[in-house]
Amino acid sequence: MKTRERIAMASLSLFNHFGEPNVTTLQIADELNISPGNLYYHFKNKTEIINDLFGRFERQMLNLISAPDAEVSIDDYWIVLHLVFECIAEYQFLYKDLVNILQRYERIAPRFRKILNRKLAVTHSVLQRLKERHVIDAADSELAALAHNVVLTLTWWPSYDVVTAKLPQEMDLNRGIAQTISQVAPYLREAERAEVLALSREYLATAPGGSPEREV
């Protein structure tokens, strides 16, 4: 791996683990056993590293949430949800500290807002399509609120997970997915609701924290 790539990957891992505000470029150089001068040759400062990582995140996420083909099956939506959550987990340092990071790195703020609005629009159009197919039963105003709830849960799950956990930990991806699925479940037709709740139980069973009973 080239040095520039190694710096980006080590930064991502340190940011995710310790939180972006708590990691300095000196620590990144130290982690890689390279001189600060060598690091500065590739990235002038931490802002450039953040911009680089954000660019990778942005490409990956926009690719996932490009408007889905009208012909896809409902199961495909859950796969996309899973992949979106994996992308969030991969770049969890952004999500755990979102408002703060968007305030301090002004260049990424409008781009993140664009991603969020795109997520909202895609979620809404998927829900509308499910309504047209009579899989979802909800008024239009309920669909609009549901789209917001899905995106809010997706986006702030990592923060919720951090704040409610007694000990710092890796983000609990599976519980986040189950939580998001539970937003849509009550609006689904009986058969699909049962299917989706079974899927949700599978996610919870494999979550590090264990069974749903533990959760409240």
Next chain:
Amino acid sequence: MKTRERIAMASLSLFNHFGEPNVTTLQIADELNISPGNLYYHFKNKTEIINDLFGRFERQMLNLISAPDAEVSIDDYWIVLHLVFECIAEYQFLYKDLVNILQRYERIAPRFRKILNRKLAVTHSVLQRLKERHVIDAADSELAALAHNVVLTLTWWPSYDVVTAKLPQEMDLNRGIAQTISQVAPYLREAERAEVLALSREYLATAPGGSPEREV
């Protein structure tokens, strides 16, 4: 008003408006037209101001979410929800920057976690009571997930509002309440669901941003 009280109130207002990390004790003294020395006589540093404000927030919130009387009507729950949101709006600087603030002010982190867990427990017991009265129709695992979704929406609405808004603004209290109501609505019995959706429309109609159609 005593100077100590004036300092606390001015700090709260500046924190809410500009974000806590962006406000210094010098700016607070300046806002009040008092000398930094006078401010330091009352609060040794910003941490002491934060601790004081957090204490007020904590008393107010714990008071609101003390386990509700079993005999209350369903309408009373919406009133409590409204009051909880007002308290969140009053101390929105905490919520807009939550993970960051809890990291930097270690003494308040466990207390905030306690409030969050208390909210979760109270929400869950209210939902269970509504299920016992057959107002809510949901499996136990759905109720658990719903309690998490309600608390997540409550807690991160201010961040969602900040990140999705094009211009910085006062937190949109009414849309936050409508959003939280929409979590519970699909599980309600037909009559209560219609009632609650009407309530939600009222909140949205008085929201600064206007009608529900605007939202997605």
